[in-house]
Amino acid sequence: MEAAYMKQRWLEIAKRAVIEARRAVIDSLNKGGKRAVKVGASGDESLEVDVAAEDAIVKVLREELTKATLVSEELGVVDWGGGGPPYVFVDPLDGSLNAKRGYPCFSSMVALASGAKLMDVEVTATLNLLTGDLYCAVKGEGATLNDREVKTSDVTRLSEALVSIDFSKKGRPEGYALKIAPIIETARYVRFLGSNSLEVSLVATGACDAFIDLRGDLRILDVAGPILMVREAGGAVYIEPGGLNVEVGVDSKVKLIVAGRAELIEEVLSRVEV
Template identity: 35%
Template structure:
């Protein structure tokens, strides 16, 4: 049985290896070359494939066997054990990569069961070279680099800032939601990297809303980071299994009051 801190250290090492490999591909102008279709059904870019391969190499070199992987590109693979399960989004923000925009990140969560509640550790690493990883251990707190994250209350003197992540299928719904939030004079943002939009709730953002299309593997690590930093995460459906197919809606906020206000205002019942 592996210690959780040891597994998180390996996940961070794997994320750093993926980020370094991805930066080389991006720098070489080959990042958006299409390599096929991943297990999730999304187009696999060279940067996705390169980052995933780097992660898998670290896991194999450091663990050998006795674990499993659920990844956006290769899908589920068992290395002689069901758990720990490494839940991998090798590049979150692929569209930004294609457009030459920031941000994008590597996300890795670790679970010891088959549902979202079984996630015990996670890391989200932005790809800019100077960035520190956001990471968390269940029951032991969240950190950015070596600095412990403790969410501070949103300022009562300024309008809350909220990131919204949505798909084309929620277009009509999002139009109504934006209208309601603007009535409250909230600051609405969208960055194109869901895992970071959630993780940033631990710092500058007040909240993050993801509508209907949130794939659990993209957000598992970031959700734990927010909760361990003292924030509130609401999601629906309540029983979310760890799979490529499972999607959900979620609200991450600095506190429960703000999360409830978002749910009531947007009528999303997350």
């Protein structure tokens, strides 16, 4: 299959998958959908709405792809037709707690890759399940929000930046709040939405200048697609350990900074002990 055609087809599959996930999530929440039904492959509690989102995505993938390797928070790793490529990285519902509590910020993310590593991601689609905003990227072809090209911001100084910082208690090492205090005190504005795939996507559009999670507990699976979007929009990334060579698995966890400009990442790193 010719590479450009393949990427466009994969993108359409990713878009359709997250759109179907949105329908499933809205339907599930309208029926309640907040009961815990199992523990997913990631070790997190899975709600009815999580399962509904994943089921909708997997249905699309199996209809569209004769073979693939799926890596998903709920199911774990599943092969069909002999396995990938493509490798399909899925976070069916990023912000499950938000959805459960009625906090209006959650998303679905699907990325298709030519290999198992972060650098292999070729296309991605992330959908804001409340607003319907669709964030996409194709490797080598740029990034879009609702089909309009986007670029990262040109803010280079923390004192001028709007940054998002993951404060989640889960996986937070002792003293983490003190560690990141210099960032909070220096940044012009600080946010935390509770949906990392969406927050990284917002860096790609320039709505946010940087996303920071230095706990070392961020699943790279959650943001595998949006990281491509940031890079395609002109931004910079810091990932430890592994950088772009990290394998995207259910248990792969990293420290992450994404920003519109590399200078902003450098300043963040200069103010904290990583």
